[in-house]
Amino acid sequence: MRTTTFPHVASQLLRARRQTSHFHRFSTLSKVLSYADTLPNLKIGEHTKVLYQGFTALTPQLLGRQATANAQESIKWGTKIVGGVKPGVEGEHLGLPIFPSVRVAKEKSNPDASAIYVPGDQTAKAIEEAIEAEIPLVVAVAEHVPVHDMLRIHSMLRTQSKTRLVGANCPGIISAVGKCRIGFQPLPCFSPGRIGIVAKSGTLSYETVASTTRAGLGQSLCISMGGDVLAGTTFVDALNVFENDADTDGIIVIGEIGGTAEMDAADWIKDYCKRTTNPKPIMALVGGLEAPAGRVMGHAGAWVAPGEPSAKAKYEALQKAGATLASHPEKLGSGMRTLLEKTGRLSNVSTHAKLVSQRRGFHTFRRIKTLETKPTLHRxxxxxxxxxxxxxxxxxxxxxxxxxxxxxxxxxxxxxxxxxxxxxxxxxxxxxxxxxxxxxxxxxxxxxxxxxxxxxxxxxxxxxxxxxxxxxxxxxxxxxxxxxxxxxxxxxxxxxxxxxxxxxxxxxxxxxxxxDAAYRSSGRQERVHKLRDLKAEVSEEVKAEESGIVYVKLDGEGSIGTLVNGAGLAMNTVDALILKGGKPANFLDTGGKATSLTVRNCFSILCADPRVKTIFVNIFGGLTRCDMIAQGIIEAFQELDMKVPVVVRLRGTNEEKGQKMIADSGLSLHAFDSFEEAADKAISLVKEASIRLDE
Structure with missing residues (x-):
């Protein structure tokens, strides 16, 4: 008797999914308005007036402080914030008005967009209030939003044509050209340019942004689809925007396991290439090519339901459609530059961007943490x-x-x-x-x-x-x-x-x-939650979860322990190591927190696996400075008296300083800037350890 999957149910599950792939390209011929007509609302810029739902001290207060710091950072960068909402309260904060409701904010400031900075259990209510006020663009960045809350929200979105949603569980949307950020993207990575980026994964998108900045291309508009099961804006939505965007000359799509959005994107790209003379070049990356079947890989939506395509099927579909695929995000900048040269579009890049490929490290920028409460994993x-x-x-x-x-x-x-x-x-x-x-x-x-x-x-x-x-x-x-x-x-x-x-x-x-988020973030479904049998689960994975770490033990003779910040980047790290001949022992996402305590907990879990001969740390320090990460790694290595060599690849803010700290530590730590070089080093250390054992 089968008890794990239902293959017959899954056999042809994809046949009905393409109904929305090509439905809208800013056509004015449609007589019936729908959610599709809100696509132009994604084109934010210097004109965009942004409202914050939750940028004052809310419960828990940490979220209010984070949103306040985020607003200050965004204002300094150039974002036009017109005020915030605190239910039932009027006043002033950061020199901006506080409105008692979104409806009042709409009447008095007429915002073009609303950034929602409230906990996951309050997110749906905040989105609903914005929809009722007909705010053109709503961006929800919270994690752990219950799925059924979002099912209700999407049933509302389908019945209207005024409000477009980005998220939830995403970094947000940002116009590098228009200096408008609605979300928590790491600003030091961005530069005005000509590349449009749409991504499921936050860390993979940051790596992609940094890669295009280094290549002197910069970005036009970056849209996050987010990692949840139900996304307010999809790849196809973003592609429709990029096609008609005069600021965009090249497009990058960052996908991963779960759902069919990448297949829909492949259909769109295939059609676009057929009907367009000299189409804009498109590159893509798909994380999770080597993800084990039936597992949730960090993101709430990073799991493959019966009948859904595998990451490899998505990779092949995008490639056949006309996209150029990359194995790692650091290759996207140079790859896109080559494609722009071939299509004669590279000359447009000079409009905004400057070549910065030789710069090693971004300037220091005051950084706030993302919206955090207690460590919770959406599973x-x-x-x-x-x-x-x-x-x-x-x-x-x-x-x-x-x-x-x-x-x-x-x-x-x-x-x-x-x-x-x-x-x-x-x-x-x-x-x-x-x-x-x-x-x-x-x-x-x-x-x-x-x-x-x-x-x-x-x-x-x-x-x-x-x-x-x-x-x-x-x-x-x-x-x-x-x-x-x-x-x-x-x-x-x-x-x-x-x-x-x-x-x-x-x-x-x-x-x-x-x-599980219904219980974890909202306190609902306790009876169902109690049915979970921890004894039947992998003990290391349960231990990691207690520390807010997502750890998946991989089968086989894995010899490289991986430690990565971000689910998408963690999946891609495993993929890229296997492609180079390495044998990862695990998937590990620190959950965006690479502190000394988090790194120590990660090292403890990895070293408990006797298969691990070396540890590969792959951190993109966009949200956290690389020197702080380096300090955490050094302290954890010393406290645990580590015997296993550690290869550290740091990229992002203060990367040179972090790399130098690792190199000067005198410990068995190896610092790199390039992923390729770091991966080669980790694989060579495993081979050296095997030779020593044989001798």
């Missing part, structure tokens, strides 16, 4: 089958285990990332090559929740070639599954079932997954 909780059966039986659904039969069918309620809504997926339990039926539906649908829509029931029965006499039983089954989905905040309810004339629909297999 998904799967319960055991007998626990799922108890939930089904609690709603009078018959459940009994049996081996698969040709009469069985797979029926699941999951989240469709393309339509940004829940959906029903159905397939036969016979041949895996048979197609599946995928039916997205509105999250807020009273008719469906009360009694599963008759049209959907008829469609499913027709697809399964079953008699109409089962329509009521099927409707009852779907309605009760959806009750479990909504009341327990599930992200996937997968079942194998059969029809019975006497008992209706009987479930024979169930795999239920729930959104």
């Amino acid at each position: 998904f909780l799967h319960i055991k089958q007998h626990q799922a059966f108890i939930m089904l039986e609690g709603l009078n659904i018959q459940a009994e285990t049996r081996t698969s039969s040709p009469e069985d069918f797979y029926l699941s309620i999951t989240i469709d990332r393309t339509s940004r809504s829940p959906c029903i997926t159905v397939s036969s339990a016979t041949e895996s090559s048979e197609p599946s039926l995928r039916v997205p539906f509105n999250y807020i649908d009273p008719e469906f929740s009360q009694n599963a829509n008759n049209a959907i029931q008829s469609q499913i029965l027709s697809f399964l070639k079953r008699e109409a006499i089962y329509q009521d039983a099927l409707g009852d089954y779907i309605r009760k599954l959806y009750t479990i989905f909504t009341t327990n905040e599930a992200f996937a309810l997968e079942t194998r079932a059969s029809f019975s004339k006497q008992r209706g629909v009987v479930a024979h297999e169930a795999k239920f997954g729930f959104d």
Whole structure:
């Protein structure tokens, strides 16, 4: 009996996803306005008036201080901030007005955009208030926003044509040309230029920005899709903007595992290259090529659902579509420069950017931390089958285990990332090559929740070639599954079932997954959270989680322990090491916090793995200065009396100073600027250790 995946449900899950790939290119011919008509709102610049929701001292106060510092930093850079919102309060902060509500702020300052700096459990409410006030652009940077909160928000966004959302769980959006930052991007990396960048991963996007700055290209507009399951703005949305943007001459797409956004982007690129004379060059990178199946790789959305394409499939699709793929972000700057030369667009770069490829290290810039509370990891909780059966039986659904039969069918309620809504997926339990039926539906649908829509029931029965006499039983089954989905905040309810004339629909297999953020950030679903069995999980991973570290132990004979800040960069580090012949032992994301204590905890976990012969630290110090990171590494190395050699690759703010501190420490630490050189060194140290063991 299979208990881990449902391949028949997954067989053709992608067939319905392309419905939104090419729907809008700023056309004025459409008579019916929709969310797609908000795309122009992404073109921010010096004209953009920005409102802060939460830039004064809120609860917890740390968030208010961080947002205040972020606002000061952005104002100094050139962003036009018109004030902030503190519910029920009027006053002044940073010399700017405080409004009691977004609606009042709209009436008095008419902002073009709102930056939401509130905790994850308050984010949906803040977005909703901005939508109701018809703020043109809303940017939500918070992590750990419950999935069902965002399902509700997207059901609202679909019904209007005034507000565009970026995020949640993203660095934000920034115009280097227009000096407008809405988010927490590291400003020292940016320079005005001609490259448009859209990314899922924050750290990979920072590396990409730094690479294009070093190459003298600079950036025009950088849009973050974010790492959550439900993104307010997608790759295709950004590509539509870049195509029509006079400031953009080259485009870079940064993707990773999870969802189908990269496949949609590939479809768009293929179509764009066909219909355009001398198209703008496009480069891409996909993180997670070597990610283990079935694991959440740091980001809330960095996991592959049944039927979704692998990272390798995305890589190949983008490449076939006409994009030039890179293995590491530091190669994107030079690669794009070459493509611009070939297309005759390089001369435009001089409009804004200067060649800075020889500069080693960015100037020091006062840095605030990202929005942090207690260490929490957004992950998904799967319960055991007998626990799922108890939930089904609690709603009078018959459940009994049996081996698969040709009469069985797979029926699941999951989240469709393309339509940004829940959906029903159905397939036969016979041949895996048979197609599946995928039916997205509105999250807020009273008719469906009360009694599963008759049209959907008829469609499913027709697809399964079953008699109409089962329509009521099927409707009852779907309605009760959806009750479990909504009341327990599930992200996937997968079942194998059969029809019975006497008992209706009987479930024979169930795999239920729930959104852990609903409990971690909002205190909801404690009962479901308590079903988690820590003893059944990898002990090192549980220990890492307690320190706010995302650690995934990789199978095989891994000999290089990796320590990276940022999930996307951590995935790419593993990919790039394997491509060079290295054997990583793990995926490790420090969670953006490379302090001495965090590094020490990471080193302890890595050194506990007897396979590890060397440790490769790959840190991009955009949000934290490289000299501070170097100091943390040195202190942790000394405190633990490390015997394993450590290779440290530092890039970003104060990188030269950090590298010099490592080199002058007198410890078994090896400092590098180049990823290629650092990776080669780590692999060579493993080979040297193996030779010594053989001798």
